[in-house]
Amino acid sequence: MTSIKIDNVTKTIKNNTVLENINITLKSGVIIGLRGENGSGKTMLMRLISGLIKPTKGKVYINEKELGKDISFPESIGLLIENPAFLDDFSGFKNLQILASVKNCTTNEKIKNTIKAVGLDPEDKKKYKKYSLGMKQRLGIAAALMESPDIILLDEPTNALDSKGIEMVKNLLQKEKGRGALIVISCHDLSILQSLSDEIYLIENGKIVNHINTEKGEDAV
Amino acid sequence: MMFIKLIRYDLRNGLLRCWKKFLISFCMFTVFCFDLYLNWVNCRLNPADLSLGDYTIFLFRGMREYIPDSSQPFIFPILWMLFYILIFYIVLYYPFQDLNGFGKNILVNSRKRSLWWLSKCVWIIFSVITYFALAWAAAIIFSLTTGTNLSLQINKLQLMMLGVRDVEMVLPIKNFVGLAIILPPLVAISMCLMQLTISLFVKPLYSFLFSISVLLISAYYKSELLLGNYAMLIRLDIWSENGLKSINGIYFSIILGLVSIVIGCIYFCRTDIMNKE
Numbered sequence: 001m002t003s004i005k006i007d008n009v010t011k012t013i014k015n016n017t018v019l020e021n022i023n024i025t026l027k028s029g030v031i032i033g034l035r036g037e038n039g040s041g042k043t044m045l046m047r048l049i050s051g052l053i054k055p056t057k058g059k060v061y062i063n064e065k066e067l068g069k070d071i072s073f074p075e076s077i078g079l080l081i082e083n084p085a086f087l088d089d090f091s092g093f094k095n096l097q098i099l100a101s102v103k104n105c106t107t108n109e110k111i112k113n114t115i116k117a118v119g120l121d122p123e124d125k126k127k128y129k130k131y132s133l134g135m136k137q138r139l140g141i142a143a144a145l146m147e148s149p150d151i152i153l154l155d156e157p158t159n160a161l162d163s164k165g166i167e168m169v170k171n172l173l174q175k176e177k178g179r180g181a182l183i184v185i186s187c188h189d190l191s192i193l194q195s196l197s198d199e200i201y202l203i204e205n206g207k208i209v210n211h212i213n214t215e216k217g218e219d220a221v
Numbered sequence: 222m223m224f225i226k227l228i229r230y231d232l233r234n235g236l237l238r239c240w241k242k243f244l245i246s247f248c249m250f251t252v253f254c255f256d257l258y259l260n261w262v263n264c265r266l267n268p269a270d271l272s273l274g275d276y277t278i279f280l281f282r283g284m285r286e287y288i289p290d291s292s293q294p295f296i297f298p299i300l301w302m303l304f305y306i307l308i309f310y311i312v313l314y315y316p317f318q319d320l321n322g323f324g325k326n327i328l329v330n331s332r333k334r335s336l337w338w339l340s341k342c343v344w345i346i347f348s349v350i351t352y353f354a355l356a357w358a359a360a361i362i363f364s365l366t367t368g369t370n371l372s373l374q375i376n377k378l379q380l381m382m383l384g385v386r387d388v389e390m391v392l393p394i395k396n397f398v399g400l401a402i403i404l405p406p407l408v409a410i411s412m413c414l415m416q417l418t419i420s421l422f423v424k425p426l427y428s429f430l431f432s433i434s435v436l437l438i439s440a441y442y443k444s445e446l447l448l449g450n451y452a453m454l455i456r457l458d459i460w461s462e463n464g465l466k467s468i469n470g471i472y473f474s475i476i477l478g479l480v481s482i483v484i485g486c487i488y489f490c491r492t493d494i495m496n497k498e
Contacts, residue, residue, distance in 0.1 A: 013493070050329060053493035072490075073329045085322030089237060095323070102226055102330040143326060 002028040002063060002076075002150040002182045004049060009058035011044060011206075018044045019206045022058070026184070028150065031177050033197030033214075034186040041206040042186040043081060046153045049184065050079050062151070078149035080157060084140025088129035092139045093122045096146055106147045114146040115139075119168055133160040141169065145176060152176060154185045158192055170196055223331055227340035230327060235315050235344045236351075242311045246352060249307065250359035253280055253300055258367060266378065274373035274397070276360040278383065280304060281405045283453020285384045286443040295441060298453070302436055305409060305452065308352045309432045312413050313425050316341040320494065328494070338489045342482050345413050353406040373398045383455055397459055400467050404474075408452040411474040411481070418485035421492065448473055 004026040011019040019041050026032055034042045047053045048060060051073035060067040062074045086095040096111045112122035118138040131139065137160045144152055152173075158166045173183055173196060187193045193200055194214055202210035236243075257279045261268045284298040319341075320328070328337045364371055375397065412432055419428035439449025443456060443465070450456055451470025458464035 013495075047494075052325070052329070053495065054491070071332070072334050073332045075332065077329060079326070079329060081325070085325070087234060087237075087323055098230065099323075099326055099330065102223070102230070102327055104226075 002180075003061075004151065004182065005061040005064075006045075006048070007059045007061065009048065009055040009060060011048065011053065012056045017206055019048065019055075022208060024201065024208070026182055028180045028182040029177060030198045031173055031183045031185065031196055033193035033200040034184065034203060035188060035190055035193050035200055036186075036203035037188060040203045042203055043155050044206070045203070046079070046081055046155050046184065046186060049151070050074065050077060050081065050153055052081075074151050076147070076150040077153065078144035078147060078151070079153040079155075080140040080144045081153065081155045084136045084143070086128045086136075086139060086143075089127055091125050092120055092128060092131070092135075092142075093124075095128055095139065096143055099143055100146060103147065110148075111142075111146050114142045117145075117168075117172060118142045119165065134162065134165060137161055138165065138168075141172070145172065148176075148179065148181070150181060152181050152183045154183070156187055157185055158187060158189070166192065223333070224336050224340065227327070227331055227336055228343050231319075231340050231344040232347060234319065234323075235348065238315055238318070239311055239348065242307075243351065243355060246307055246311070247355045247359055249303070250280070250356045251363055253304075254360055254363035256300070258363075260382075269368055270376055271364075271367075271369045271379070272372045272374050272376065273360055273364050273370070274375045275369075275379045276364065277357075277373070277401050278375055278379065278397075278454060280356060280360065281401060281452070282383055282455045283450075284440055285455055287441055297437070298440055301453065302433075302440070304356075305412070305436055305449075306433055308349055308409055309413060309416055309429055311352065312345050312348050313416065313420070313429050315344070316417060317420065317425055325494065334490045335486050338486045339482070341417065342414060342485070345417060346410050349406055349410045349413055353409070373401075380460075397454075400457060400459060401454060404457075404467060404470055405452050405454070407471060407474040407478075408448055411478040412448060414478045414481040414485075418481040418488070421485055421488050445469055445473075448477060 004024070006022050006024045009019060009022045010017065022045065034045060036042045044053065048055060051067050054068045062071065065071050067074070087098065090098070092115060093111065096115065097108065100106045100111060115122040118141050120135060120138050120142070128136070128139070137157070141154065141157055144154060157169050161169065173185070176183055185193070185196060198213070198215050200212040200214060201208050202212070254276050257271065257276060258268050261271060281301070283301045287295055328334065331337055361371065412435065416428045416432045419431060435447065436449045439447040443450055445465055450465055451467070451473065456465050457467045459467065
């Protein structure tokens, strides 16, 4: 059972408050949507959960361990934050193999299967720099999912994807949810978020202004 | 184990990104050697009298102490500065480009910020050693192709041209060889680590400019407190009693390098990881 607790977190960067008094508790087996305009704080919230940035005030707990104190980063996390970034001169498979070699907790077979699942060819020798935007995005999603992490953070995962691609993302995330992963995705398109998420947090100017439970059809502040 | 994996990743990825710059460096070193060769030809001297030692001292000599005088303008030791500026530039961007891209995932997967930072420091040390190895390789290849000998004995004429006044006073050759191999790369490693740490606080470009400033000021002022002085072999105590103590240069470099690693590590463990230009 994975849990994320964001306890009264405020983040200020150069006198600019990018997140203000955020309180969220998340449990595994759900898909959480973050919706907001550009610059509203969605990506910052994801960076915070991933351990890349530290709160100015408040605390973030992953499985009751304080981020930045007990652990530097969540122990099992897959992330796609901002644009996918890989090594230009290697194929998609080689890139994922290099990434996986750090933790060594997945197999080549699993990597190949994940690449197939996102609609790419694992045997394709094409270098990453020759990939189209959509292919890059798919590889970024594969990188986040290949190790079957407990927490999955996807920032705008449907960017550059066509309707088939969006459908593929939906199916994959449902599968990940089914095995008990805690998934957080951000998107500024409400219709996509509604079809993907169990709960949606609306963010404006760094504050959570609304919380919608899409399964129950509730609106709550 | 994780640390070894990170180092392997950095060595492979870093060298892959920088190999063209290393290739350019190698060509530049060959041009420097050719410059010395031409100097001798122009002075109607026999270039066959040159040795590997002469090429080495030519690359790392720097300049004699500058004493401000209205009749003698300050002339930058361009070749010496270019040599160091290039290695500062080669190692400048990779750690931050990596952190803004693929390395971000590697960092999160490694789960320890300190290991990521130390791996980048090891990469810098390895890159500087590679750079100096290429300089030696260029000098050896040039010596072989021009028929000069591979000894490290320095020609007395070369010493006089460099301004060593009492050639007979020069210490045994082994002192020179030891220092020429150790001190210039040690100073370069130390300055590159300092540059990396400063890049955490300001944009990498500013830290690069700071490193160049240290070289420039070192060329202008002979001082034990300016590290660049120890990278100029001609200012060391192997040539004159008034020279800077080489051993101090070794201590200074090691201390500055270690302090840079520690300060950088502490800061990196506490800082936000945001995209840096």
